[in-house]
Amino acid sequence: QVQLVESGGGSVQAGGSLTLSCTFSGYTYSRYYMGWFRQAPGKEREGVGVISRGGGTTYYADSVKGRFTIFRDNDANTLSLEMNSLKPEDTAMYYCAASPEGRQVRPLEPINFGFWGQGTQVTVSS
Numbered sequence: 001q002v003q004l005v006e007s008g009g010g011s012v013q014a015g016g017s018l019t020l021s022c023t024f025s026g027y028t029y030s031r032y033y034m035g036w037f038r039q040a041p042g043k044e045r046e047g048v049g050v051i052s053r054g055g056g057t058t059y060y061a062d063s064v065k066g067r068f069t070i071f072r073d074n075d076a077n078t079l080s081l082e083m084n085s086l087k088p089e090d091t092a093m094y095y096c097a098a099s100p101e102g103r104q105v106r107p108l109e110p111i112n113f114g115f116w117g118q119g120t121q122v123t124v125s126s
Contacts, residue, residue: 009120047108
């Protein structure tokens, strides 16, 4: 069974930076597409960034392009999300997710991912 554990969340002022990490276990990490998603109170879960098995292809939500970077280390079985120039609207619970299949059409849709971590909270104050 795939297990995902996120870390690195916290509170930061607007304009600040955070890097989230996710540790993968249970199966062969390099066979999975990975993604970061977030959910704010009262809102639907949304995709933030998705990365292909080898890391060569990435997708981002328009709201984070140029500010967030998703990357992975297939030797260490880790996924990361570097977040810069954070805004109050980035406040949410952030989730790591895995899928054995990738999607080129609407790749950021949460329904594409079947394995999820418990989440880590990010709070950005103005």
